[in-house]
Amino acid sequence: MVPPEYYLLLSSGLFCIGLFGILTRRNALYFLMSVELMLNAANINLVAFSLYWGNLTGQTFALFAIALAAAEVAVGIGIILALYRNFGDVDVMAAATMRW
Amino acid sequence: MVTAFDYVPAIVLLPFVSFVVALFVGKNMPKKGAYGGIAATAGSLLLSIWVLLSVRGGGAHQETYWTWAQGVGSQPFRLEFGALIDPLSALMLVIVTLIATLVHVFSLGYMNDEGERDLPRYYAGLGLFTASMLGFVIADNLLMAFMFFELVGLCSFLLIGFHFREPGPPSAAKKAFLVTRFGDYFFLVGVVAVFATFGTAAFAGAESFPALAEGALNGNVDVWTPGGLDTMTWFTVVGLLVLGGVVGKSAQFPLHTWLPDAMEGPTPVSALIHAATMVAAGVYLVARMYGFYVLTPTTMGVIALVGGFTALFAGTMGLVKEELKQVLAYSTISQYGYMMLGLGAGGYVAAVFHLTTHAFFKALLFLGAGSVIIAMHHNENMWDMGGLKDEMPVTYWTFLAGSLALAGIFPFAGFWSKDEILYEALIHGGSEPLLFAGYAMGLLAVPVTAFYTFRMVFLTFHGNARSEIARNPEPVRWNVKGPLSVLGVLAAVTGVINMVPVQKVLGIEGIDYLHLWLDNHWGGIEGLSSHHYAEIGPYSSTYPFGTEVATVLAGAAISLGLALAGLGLAWKLYNVAEPVEHTAKLGGAKELLYNNYYQDEFQVWLANRTRGLSGSADTFDQGVVDGVVNGVSSVSLLSGDRIKRIQTGVVGNYALLLTLSLTALLVVFALIGGWF
Amino acid sequence: MTDDEPGSSSLRPGLAAVALFGVLAAVVLGSASGFGDPVQFPAGESIVHNIGYALFDIDLGGIPTEGFLAAFLIIAIALDVALDSAVYLAKREDDGTIISALTDGGREIVDGDVAGAADREVTGSTETDETEQGGDR
Numbered sequence: 011m012v013p014p015e016y017y018l019l020l021s022s023g024l025f026c027i028g029l030f031g032i033l034t035r036r037n038a039l040y041f042l043m044s045v046e047l048m049l050n051a052a053n054i055n056l057v058a059f060s061l062y063w064g065n066l067t068g069q070t071f072a073l074f075a076i077a078l079a080a081a082e083v084a085v086g087i088g089i090i091l092a093l094y095r096n097f098g099d100v101d102v103m104a105a106a107t108m109r110w
Numbered sequence: 111m112v113t114a115f116d117y118v119p120a121i122v123l124l125p126f127v128s129f130v131v132a133l134f135v136g137k138n139m140p141k142k143g144a145y146g147g148i149a150a151t152a153g154s155l156l157l158s159i160w161v162l163l164s165v166r167g168g169g170a171h172q173e174t175y176w177t178w179a180q181g182v183g184s185q186p187f188r189l190e191f192g193a194l195i196d197p198l199s200a201l202m203l204v205i206v207t208l209i210a211t212l213v214h215v216f217s218l219g220y221m222n223d224e225g226e227r228d229l230p231r232y233y234a235g236l237g238l239f240t241a242s243m244l245g246f247v248i249a250d251n252l253l254m255a256f257m258f259f260e261l262v263g264l265c266s267f268l269l270i271g272f273h274f275r276e277p278g279p280p281s282a283a284k285k286a287f288l289v290t291r292f293g294d295y296f297f298l299v300g301v302v303a304v305f306a307t308f309g310t311a312a313f314a315g316a317e318s319f320p321a322l323a324e325g326a327l328n329g330n331v332d333v334w335t336p337g338g339l340d341t342m343t344w345f346t347v348v349g350l351l352v353l354g355g356v357v358g359k360s361a362q363f364p365l366h367t368w369l370p371d372a373m374e375g376p377t378p379v380s381a382l383i384h385a386a387t388m389v390a391a392g393v394y395l396v397a398r399m400y401g402f403y404v405l406t407p408t409t410m411g412v413i414a415l416v417g418g419f420t421a422l423f424a425g426t427m428g429l430v431k432e433e434l435k436q437v438l439a440y441s442t443i444s445q446y447g448y449m450m451l452g453l454g455a456g457g458y459v460a461a462v463f464h465l466t467t468h469a470f471f472k473a474l475l476f477l478g479a480g481s482v483i484i485a486m487h488h489n490e491n492m493w494d495m496g497g498l499k500d501e502m503p504v505t506y507w508t509f510l511a512g513s514l515a516l517a518g519i520f521p522f523a524g525f526w527s528k529d530e531i532l533y534e535a536l537i538h539g540g541s542e543p544l545l546f547a548g549y550a551m552g553l554l555a556v557p558v559t560a561f562y563t564f565r566m567v568f569l570t571f572h573g574n575a576r577s578e579i580a581r582n583p584e585p586v587r588w589n590v591k592g593p594l595s596v597l598g599v600l601a602a603v604t605g606v607i608n609m610v611p612v613q614k615v616l617g618i619e620g621i622d623y624l625h626l627w628l629d630n631h632w633g634g635i636e637g638l639s640s641h642h643y644a645e646i647g648p649y650s651s652t653y654p655f656g657t658e659v660a661t662v663l664a665g666a667a668i669s670l671g672l673a674l675a676g677l678g679l680a681w682k683l684y685n686v687a688e689p690v691e692h693t694a695k696l697g698g699a700k701e702l703l704y705n706n707y708y709q710d711e712f713q714v715w716l717a718n719r720t721r722g723l724s725g726s727a728d729t730f731d732q733g734v735v736d737g738v739v740n741g742v743s744s745v746s747l748l749s750g751d752r753i754k755r756i757q758t759g760v761v762g763n764y765a766l767l768l769t770l771s772l773t774a775l776l777v778v779f780a781l782i783g784g785w786f
Numbered sequence: 787m788t789d790d791e792p793g794s795s796s797l798r799p800g801l802a803a804v805a806l807f808g809v810l811a812a813v814v815l816g817s818a819s820g821f822g823d824p825v826q827f828p829a830g831e832s833i834v835h836n837i838g839y840a841l842f843d844i845d846l847g848g849i850p851t852e853g854f855l856a857a858f859l860i861i862a863i864a865l866d867v868a869l870d871s872a873v874y875l876a877k878r879e880d881d882g883t884i885i886s887a888l889t890d891g892g893r894e895i896v897d898g899d900v901a902g903a904a905d906r907e908v909t910g911s912t913e914t915d916e917t918e919q920g921g922d923r
Contacts, residue, residue, distance in 0.1 A: 011824045018814045026807035032765050033799035041761075064825035066851035069833070070840045074854070077861050081868030088875025102761050109759030762799060769802040776809050786816040 017058030024051035038090045038100040042083060049079040114157065114164040115171040118193045121157045121203060122244045124150040125210070129237030136230025141222055143233030148214045151240055155207035162200045168633035171195040172250055172314055185309055194250035194314050196635045197627050198462065202247045202394055205466060206387050209473045210240045212593035213382040219589035220378050220480050232272055236382070239265035243387050247394065252311035252319070252352075255395060256294075256301050259355065262388050263290050269383060270375035282371040289368040289713070293358020300351030307333050307348065313398055314635045320401030321637055324646055327405055342406065349402065349409040352395070360392030360446045363420045367710050369443055373435040377483055380435060381476035385442050386469040393449045393465055400458055401637060404647035411544035414454025414535065418548030418555075421447030423707070425558035429565070430693050430703045433490040434479045437566045441516060442472055444555060448531050451548045456649040457534030458640050459625050463608045464527035466624075470604055471515035471524055474597035478509035481590045482570060485583030492566065493691075497575035501583050504591045506571050508598030513567050515601040517560035518673045523604035525670070528556070530610055533665045540652030556669050560676030568684035576688075611662050 024047060031044025053072040060068025090100055097105050128150035132143030139146065174192035181187035214236065221229055242265055246258035264287075271283030304311050308319040315321070325331035326341050335344040356362070361369040372384050383389075396403060396413070403409055421444045428440035445468050452461030483490055485502060499506040515524035532552055539545035575581040608624035626632070630639040655661040683692055693700050702708070756767070780786060827833065827849055836847035843853040 011826055014821045014824065015814050015817075019811060022807060022810040022814065026803045026810070029765075029769060029806060030800040030803035033762060033769065033803055034797050036762075061826060062821070062824040064827055064850065066833070066836050066840055066847075066849050070837055070851065070854050073837070073841075074857055074861050077865060081865050084868045084872035085875075088872045091876055105761075106759035108757075110754040110757045766799045766802055769806055773802065773806045773809055776806075776813070780809070780813055785813050 011061055014058055014062050017054060021051045021054040021058070024048075024054065036101050036103050038093060038102050041102055042086045042090070045086070046079060046083065049075060049082075113169070114160040115169065115173070115193075115195060117157050118161065118171070118173075118195060118248060119175065121154045121161070121207070122241050122248065124153045124157075125237045125240035125244065127237075129234045129241060132230050132234040132237055136233060139230075141218065142229035143237075144214065144218050144222060144229070147217075147233045147237050147240075148211065150237060151207055151211040151214055154240070154244065155204070155211050158200070158203035158207045161195060162204050165195065165197055165200045165634070166632050170197070170630075170633050170635045172635065174250070187305060187309065189253060190251065191254050192250040193248040194635070195248065196314065196638050197630065197632075198394075198397060198638070199247050201462070201466065201627070202390075203244065205469050206240070206243050206247060209386045209469060210236075210243075210382060212473070212477070212596060213378045215589055216381070216477050216480065216593045217376075217378045219587050220484060221376060223587065223589070224484065226376075228272070232269070232376070235265055235269045235272070236379070239269065239383060239388070243391070246391055250313055252301050252304055252313070252399070255398070256297060256355075259297070259359065259391060259395070260294060262383075262391060263287060263294065263359070266290075266372070266383050266388055269379040270372050272375055272379070279374040282368075282374040286368040286372050289365050290355075290358040293354045293356070293365050295354070296351045297355025297358075300348055300354070303348045303351060307335065307344065314638055316637075318401075318637070320399065320405075323402050323405055345402070346406040346408045349406050350412065352399070353409065353413065356392035356396055356450075357416065358392070359395075360389050360450070361443045362392075362416050362447060362450060363423055364709065364713075366420065366424065366443045367706070367713055370436055370439040370706070373433075373439050377435065377476060377480035380439075381473045381480065384439070385472040385476050389442060389446055390465055390469060393446060393453065393461065396450075396453050397458065397462055397465075400453070400643050401646070403453070404456065404643050407542075407648040410454045410456070410648065411542060412454070414451050414548040415544045417447045417450025417452070417454055418535075418551035419447070420444065421451060421555040422551040422558065423447075425555040425562065427703055427706055428562040429558065430696070430700065431562075432492055434482060434492055434495075434566065434570060435476070435490055437492075437562055438472070438475055438479060441475075441559065441563065444559060445472065445516070447555075448528060448552060451535055451552050452531035454548065455531070455535040455545050456538050456644070456647050457531055458643050459608070459628050460527065460530035460534050462628060463624050464524075464531055466607075467515065467523035467527045467601070467604050470597055471512040471522075471601040474508060474512040474594065474601050475516065477590070477594055477597065478505050478512060481505040481586050481594060482509075484586050484590065486579050487584060489577075489579060492569040494577040495570045495575075495580050496573045496577075496689075497571070497580060498583060499571040502571075502586070504594060505586070508594040508601075509571070510567060511598045511601045513563045517563045517677060518556060518669060519560075519677070520670055521605060523601050525673075526605035526609060526611070529666050529669050530608070532556075532669050533611075533662060536665055537651040537653060537661060538649040540650075540654065542649070545649075553669065553672065557672040557676030557679075560673040561680045564677050564680035565684050568680060569689060572685050573689055574687050611666050614662050615659055 028044045028047030028051060031047065032041060035041050035044060053075050056068040056072040056075070058068075060066060060072075093102075093105055094100050125147070128143070128146040131146045132139075136143035136146075172192065172194050174190050176192075177188055177190040179187070179189035214233075217232070217236070221232060226232070239262060242258050242261035246255055246262060249255040249258060267283045267287040270286055271280045273279045274283075301311065304319055308322045310317060310319055310322070312318040313320070322331050322333060323345055326333045327345075333341065335341055339347075358365040369384060369389070373380055375384075403413070424440045424443035424447060428437050428444065431437045431440065445464070449461045449464050449468070452458075452464060479490075481502065482495065482498060482505060485498065485505075486495060489495075511522065515522040518525045518528040532549060535545055535549035535552060539549050606621075608622050610622045610625065612618065613620075613622050620626070625640065628640045630636075653661040655664045683689065693704075696703065705711070756763075831848045833849070836849045836851065839845070839847040840851040841854050841858050843855040
């Protein structure tokens with residue numbers, strides 16, 4: 011097995027790339043894609059340690075996480091639709107009315 | 111076995127209940143709380159008489175009802191409420207409750223029948239006052255006495271300012287409160303000094319502060335004195351501090367200015383509070399603490415001098431007054447001056463005797479004035495009156511009885527008591543210049559008193575009616591005439607309780623009942639008797655006319671002669687069909703007397719001198735204290751205002767904040783947990 | 787790297803992500819004790835078969851695992867709910883009636899407008915062919 015540190019580095023790198031996308035992207039769809047990236051980074055971690063500990067729980071859990079990510083994207087798309095309807099734009103920075 | 115002493119708290123609480131009842135349900139009651147008040151004070155009167163009889167039967171009582179603060183440490187203090195029933199307080203209880211009952215009955219006529227408004231408040235005020243005064247009378251320690259002292263001052267304020275919708279009464283109430291408060295400030299310092307010096311403020315018992323003071327002066331007991339001051343000097347200072355409150359409450363010079371203005375209150379209030387009971391509180395306090403005061407000759411001399419001076423000073427001011435109640439107000443100040451003279455001169459019994467008789471005849475005179483005021487439709491100017499004696503016989507005869515007592519004419523009550531005070535001052539004043547000065551001034555005040563008293567009587571009741579209302583005065587009912595009659599009889603006969611001159615001249619033993627009473631003859635508390643005070647007191651008797659009997663007779667003759675002279679002068683000037691003002695004959699003194707020796711203006715001037723100090727105190731309070739409080743709140747407001755700007759509503763900012771916080775947390779945990 | 791919208795935002799917030807990566811990498815690489823020997827799966831076992839056994843709580847496989855039947859069922863429900871909610875959110879609400887967001891024969895649907903709805907077809911208006919601004923962007 012490849013030493014687990016590399017898997018950890020990979021997953022944290024992927025996570026931070028997803029985070030980068032969240033922090034800089036303005037289009038809501040790209041925002042969602044970045045969230046997907048972050049979820050998958052967690053999945054990588056789960057699978058890697060499933061192999062490390064020799065227990066299938068990690069992989070099964072990762073399967074569930076994938077399914078949930080899909081569900082979450084479905085809902086997210088619906089939210090983006092509502093966002094568009096109310097603000098006329100999918101720019102996440104445009105929806106700033108819940109402020110002080 | 112039920113004793114009267116079990117019911118002592120009820121004496122105080124019954125009027126308090128009537129206060130509460132009048133306050134909350136008075137407006138629904140037929141007489142707005144009057145019947146409740148009458149019932150309560152009559153109940154207290156009956157209980158007080160029972161207590162008096164119990165003390166007469168050989169009991170005296172001291173009981174602590176509630177310890178409300180207990181100190182810890184090497185010198186523990188105990189602050190408590192308790193009752194002290196001995197001959198003096200039993201006597202005072204009867205006096206206060208009797209006059210309170212009569213005033214309540216009189217108020218039915220003066221307030222209810224005249225259709226006054228806000229009567230529940232009035233009866234509530236009377237009830238609270240009666241309860242506070244009775245609490246003061248039974249107080250067994252100085253702190254409790256101080257608390258009730260302040261309470262009666264509050265009630266006085268409330269009742270003087272009863273007609274608060276007019277401009278005069280609230281101002282007068284404020285003045286009364288402030289002037290007495292000024293004196294009470296010194297009283298409070300004195301109370302604290304007593305606690306600091308003796309560790310206790312109890313009036314009676316072996317551990318009371320008068321007993322400890324006596325022991326300290328004999329060298330048996332150690333007491334604290336500040337800065338190593340001599341014990342006698344320190345006791346004098348403490349006595350003078352407490353005297354500050356006495357001077358304020360009993361309207362002695364210089365804190366007398368509030369009493370004439372207090373006449374703005376309803377006349378029954380004047381009768382109860384400013385004649386017979388509240389102003390008596392100061393004198394009663396000195397009598398209660400007499401065992402402490404007699405130890406310090408300087409304070410005694412000061413008391414006598416202040417008293418004598420006030421007697422003369424106020425008497426001269428009463429000469430020129432035009433309003434009925436004003437004459438009586440100055441008369442009150444003057445008579446309390448006599449009591450202080452008596453106390454200062456070592457005449458403990460004489461002063462208490464005068465307190466008793468004065469309570470009766472001054473209340474009588476005020477109630478009589480109230481009756482005249484009702485008749486004259488609230489016109490108090492004596493120059494509008496005249497000829498009322500035919501229209502109002504009951505009022506006239508009782509008022510005359512009170513006036514004869516006030517002027518000190520034999521055989522009315524005032525003669526005996528005033529005469530005894532002057533006698534005590536005379537015989538003790540042989541080697542004490544302060545006392546002798548007090549005696550001289552008191553003696554000079556006798557004709558002045560008789561003069562202004564009978565000027566008042568003649569202008570009001572004799573001669574021809576000088577106005578339409580005086581020709582057809584409003585009739586008064588039984589609720590006015592009843593109390594007047596009771597007090598009229600008392601003013602005439604109270605003298606018999608202490609006919610000391612008769613005893614001494616005729617050699618009959620045992621008729622000086624008051625002397626025996628206050629001497630614990632029938633029972634009392636050890637150490638609170640008049641002979642004990644005489645023993646530890648600083649005075650010795652000298653008889654300037656040779657023997658005791660000769661001095662008694664000579665003193666009585668001199669004071670009676672002066673009183674009759676004053677009466678005669680008033681008769682000549684004012685007992686004519688159409689009297690005129692004779693004040694022009696006073697010459698330059700007229701303006702001085704009219705303006706009360708400019709004492710009111712002087713006190714206002716003094717108060718204005720403190721503006722600088724009070725202004726800086728106000729600035730400190732508003733700037734520093736309020737500034738700190740506002741500053742604390744403004745810190746909160748400002749920081750809230752700044753921090754709220756984090757909520758920009760932009761999701762990206764929130765995500766950024768999350769990320770940064772997560773990073774920071776990880777770094778912190780890593781460093782602490784040694785992950786590296 | 788510019789963003790999709792004109793007048794885009796800066797990239798500076800992304801530095802926070804970079805910093806986080808730095809911290810994580812430092813922790814991972816600098817971990818004192820490191821990781822021990824991995825326990826790998828036993829040879830000869832089919833992973834997929836075992837995952838299936840785990841999903842249905844069947845005790846057949848040789849690889850140790852936990853039972854996921856309950857989670858399986860809950861996920862099924864959750865997915866179903868998510869699908870329905872997505873469809874619901876996508877429907878447009880207009881004048882009290884909910885109108886599907888589907889286009890009809892290539893016509894564009896105006897945002898919030900009744901254009902192209904069944905009502906217009908019923909009333910036979912001539913606006914059916916107009917093209918308007920809007921639509922999903």
